[in-house]
Amino acid sequence: MNPLTRALLLAFSISLLAACASTNIRGTGDLGVVIERATGSVQIVETTNSTALSRVNGLGDLSHASIVYSRDERYAYVFGRDGGLTKIDILNSKIAKRIIQSGNSIGGAISQDGKLVAVSNYKPGGIKVFNSATLELVADIPATNNNLKKSKVVGLVDAPGQRFVFSLYDAGEIWLADLSSGKPVITKYKNIGRQPYDGLITPDGRYYIAGLFGEDGMAVLDLWHPEKGVKRILDNYGRGSKKMPVYKMPHLEGWAMTEYYAFLPAVGRNSVLVVNRRNWKQVKSIAVHGQPVFVMARPDGRQVWVNFAYPKNDTVQVIDTEELKIIKELKPGKAVLHMEFTPRGEHVWVSARDAGKVTVYDTQNFNPVTSLPMNKPSGIFFTNRAHRIGL
Amino acid sequence: MLLKRVLIAILFMPVITGYAADSYSISNQRQAELHNLLIQDCGSCHGMTMKGGLGPALTADILKTKPRKMIEVTILQGRPGTPMPPWNTILTKEEVRWIVDTLYAGVKL
Numbered sequence: 465m466n467p468l469t470r471a472l473l474l475a476f477s478i479s480l481l482a483a484c485a486s487t488n489i490r491g492t493g494d495l496g497v498v499i500e501r502a503t504g505s506v507q508i509v510e511t512t513n514s515t516a517l518s519r520v521n522g523l524g525d526l527s528h529a530s531i532v533y534s535r536d537e538r539y540a541y542v543f544g545r546d547g548g549l550t551k552i553d554i555l556n557s558k559i560a561k562r563i564i565q566s567g568n569s570i571g572g573a574i575s576q577d578g579k580l581v582a583v584s585n586y587k588p589g590g591i592k593v594f595n596s597a598t599l600e601l602v603a604d605i606p607a608t609n610n611n612l613k614k615s616k617v618v619g620l621v622d623a624p625g626q627r628f629v630f631s632l633y634d635a636g637e638i639w640l641a642d643l644s645s646g647k648p649v650i651t652k653y654k655n656i657g658r659q660p661y662d663g664l665i666t667p668d669g670r671y672y673i674a675g676l677f678g679e680d681g682m683a684v685l686d687l688w689h690p691e692k693g694v695k696r697i698l699d700n701y702g703r704g705s706k707k708m709p710v711y712k713m714p715h716l717e718g719w720a721m722t723e724y725y726a727f728l729p730a731v732g733r734n735s736v737l738v739v740n741r742r743n744w745k746q747v748k749s750i751a752v753h754g755q756p757v758f759v760m761a762r763p764d765g766r767q768v769w770v771n772f773a774y775p776k777n778d779t780v781q782v783i784d785t786e787e788l789k790i791i792k793e794l795k796p797g798k799a800v801l802h803m804e805f806t807p808r809g810e811h812v813w814v815s816a817r818d819a820g821k822v823t824v825y826d827t828q829n830f831n832p833v834t835s836l837p838m839n840k841p842s843g844i845f846f847t848n849r850a851h852r853i854g855l
Numbered sequence: 856m857l858l859k860r861v862l863i864a865i866l867f868m869p870v871i872t873g874y875a876a877d878s879y880s881i882s883n884q885r886q887a888e889l890h891n892l893l894i895q896d897c898g899s900c901h902g903m904t905m906k907g908g909l910g911p912a913l914t915a916d917i918l919k920t921k922p923r924k925m926i927e928v929t930i931l932q933g934r935p936g937t938p939m940p941p942w943n944t945i946l947t948k949e950e951v952r953w954i955v956d957t958l959y960a961g962v963k964l
Contacts, residue, residue, distance in 0.1 A: 502894070502903070502964070527895075527903035545902050568907055586908060616909065633909070661909070661938070677938055709933060709940030712899060713909070774896050775945060799895070817895060840895070 492537040495554055495847050496804070498815065498822055499542075501526040502840035506542065508554050511806045511813075511846060514824045514834045518557040524548040524564075530571045530843055533850035534596060535578035540845070541596070543572040549583055551599060554847075561599045565592050573622040573854075580643060582628045584620035591617055591630060593643065603648045609635040619663020619674055619716070621854045623687050629672045631660035631683075638663075638674060638685055638694055653694045656683040664716040665854035675716050675731070676702060697744040701728065701737065708732030712757050712773035717855070720761035720768045722785045727768045729756035736770055738788055748788050753779045758802060761785070762827055763809035771800045771814075780814060782830070792830050796823045804844035815841035881953055889946075893954055893962060900938065905962050909938060915961035927955050 494512045505521045523529075525546035532541050539560060542550040547566035550559055568587035574580070574596065581596045590606040607615045607630075615632035623629050626644040631637070636658050640651040658678025665672050665687075672685040680702030683694050703710070714729035721727075725747060728737045736756055738748040754776030761768050768783040777799050782792040797819025804813050811833060815822045817840050824833040849855040881889070894903050900910035907913075918926065930951045933941035942951065 525902060525904055525906075527898045528908060545908060546904070546906070568902070570908070618909075659938075678936070710938060711940050711945075712896075713938060774892075818891065 490555070492554060492847050493807070495537070496813075497531055497540045497542075497552070497554065497845050498813075498838055498841050499526050499529045499531070499843040499845075500839040501529060501817070501842040504544075505839065506540075506552065507836075507838060507841075508557055509813075509822075509836070511811065514811065514836075516836050516838075520552055520557055520559060522559060522562070523550050526842070528570060531845040531849075532572055532574040532581065532855070533845075533847050534574070535850050537847040537850045539596075541572060541574065541581050543569055543583055545569065547585065549581070549594065549599060551596075563594075563599050565594070565601075570616075570618060571620055573620050573628055575622055575628070575643065576624055576626050576853075580626075582620060582622075582641075584617040584630055586616040589614035589616045589632070589634070591620060591628065591641070593628070593641075593648070603641075603643065605639075605641060605648055605650065607632045607635070607639070609637070618661060621663060621665040621672065623665055623672065624669045624853065625687075627687070629663070629665065629685065629687070631656075631663050631674045633659055633661065636660065636678075638672065638683060640685070640687075640690060651690060653685065656694045657681060657696070661713050662716040664719050666719075667721060667853060669853040673697075673716070673719075675714070677710075677713070677731070698728075698739065698746070700746065701731070703732045710773070711755060711775070712777075714756060714773075715758050720759050720765075720785075722761060722765040722768075725785065727759050727761065727783070727785070729759045729770075736768070736783065750783060750788060750790070752790065753781055753793070760803055760805070762812070763805055763807065767791075767827060769803050769812060771803060774799075777801075778816075794825065794830065796825075797821060801842045802844050804846055807846065807848040813844045815844055817842060879949060879953055881949060885950070886953065889950055889953055890957070893957060894964060897954075903964065905958065913958050913962075915959060918959050923955055923959065926958065927951055930954065 494510050496509045498507045504523045507519050508517045524544045527545045540552045547564050547569045549565050550562040553560045566585040569585045572583045582591050582593045584591050593603040607617050615634035617630050618633050620630040628641045638653040638656050642649040657676040660674040661677040663674040674683045681696045681699045684697050685694050710732045725738050736750045739746050754772030756770045759770050770781045780794045781790050784791045796814045797816030799817035801817050802815045812825050821835050822841050823835045900908050901913050902908045905913040931943045933939050
């Protein structure tokens with residue numbers, strides 16, 4: 465082969481390679497992950513054409529699993545019940561790294577700069593903070609009260625300023641962990657109320673709010689003024705004097721906020737509460753199908769979608785946030801567990817665990833767009849969460 | 856009829872060791888529903904493998920030291936002061952007994 469031919473051939477093969485590579489390049493902004501809780505697997509999905517792309521196996525016990533995303537939206541961190549922390553490369557559909565970091569965990573969060581991933585644990589109670597690139601341990605923060613008794617940790621979220629906030633279920637405390645110096649500096653707020661069961665941070669990152677199971681009311685920490693301590697709001701929010709059984713703990717993460725109102729799941733009652741965001745006074749109680757679990761606003765705030773606890777969990781209702789009334793009821797199948805809106809809200813994906821499918825609805829006309837078979841699907845997480853405080 | 860009973864007994868032997876299968880009048884379909892309820896819905900708090908979560912662990916090993924009656928009463932009436940709700944408006948006593956037997960034998964996914 466003469467040198468010219470060789471050079472030409474080389475040039476040709478390089479351009480061919482480049483062409484091949486370019487056809488494989490894609491972004492991740494329309495991707496998502498759906499948990500298949502019974503099989504310890506997830507499916508990677510895309511929301512542009514509403515299809516499932518692939519499955520990743522080997523993630524352990526995914527009862528009550530949740531996900532956060534790296535800020536480049538390439539990696540999903542999956543927090544499993546068995547203490548597993550798995551970093552999934554969603555572009556290549558494979559596990560990048562997996563560790564078992566505790567005996568029993570409940571959720572996690574990613575730091576403001578995306579470099580730290582924190583996991584909240586039931587056993588042993590506390591949080592652990594990991595390097596998001598390597599999953600090496602950066603800090604271990606046991607949730608120990610004065611009697612050295614460890615507490616289950618719930619409601620872990622990220623907050624601006626490289627901080628994490630979480631609640632101690634058994635001890636009734638809120639802790640603020642500041643990792644801006646590299647080493648955790650902890651501020652503890654004691655006696656915030658009995659049995660905080662979940663927490664959320666407002667989308668602006670200012671208020672951390674814990675729901676209380678053991679008494680009525682909610683505990684609020686203003687992160688602009690953490691020195692002022694924890695205050696109580698919504699004194700009537702809770703199970704009230706006649707304690708109704710709660711068949712599934714409501715989730716606060718998706719707390720729906722519109723311009724004037726916040727929409728909350730009542731605890732143990734078949735109602736969604738509407739409260740004024742300025743003064744936290746209740747404006748209305750909307751009677752709904754069952755005990756609400758997730759109460760989530762469409763990204764434009766015009767609609768709020770609600771799913772329900774066992775045994776009324778085959779139904780989803782839609783509330784118009786202007787009229788403050790139910791405008792639609794849907795039956796996506798048995799055991800509706802979660803709903804996730806596409807980034808700008810034209811579609812909502814709804815998982816029905818016992819029906820074995822995820823249904824995609826058009827939020828304008830409520831017609832099903834498509835339905836994807838999944839194995840006991842639960843949580844649905846789209847990559848746009850990567851750039852939202854607290855998610 | 857006897858053969859059918861024996862077959863059913865064999866079918867459910869690993870699930871309900873300690874109790875004869877035909878002591879239940881719960882249909883196979885209902886047993887499948889209860890099994891799903893146990894793993895998926897009880898599993899939301901106790902873990903799908905019953906190793907615990909917000910609620911305590913309920914593995915066969917841990918239950919060995921606990922009286923069966925106490926677990927039955929807890930499921931039927933709930934446990935005040937904790938998130939454990941009473942199931943007596945949703946499940947019959949026999950269904951609760953089936954669940955307790957399944958738990959003591961060790962839940963299989």
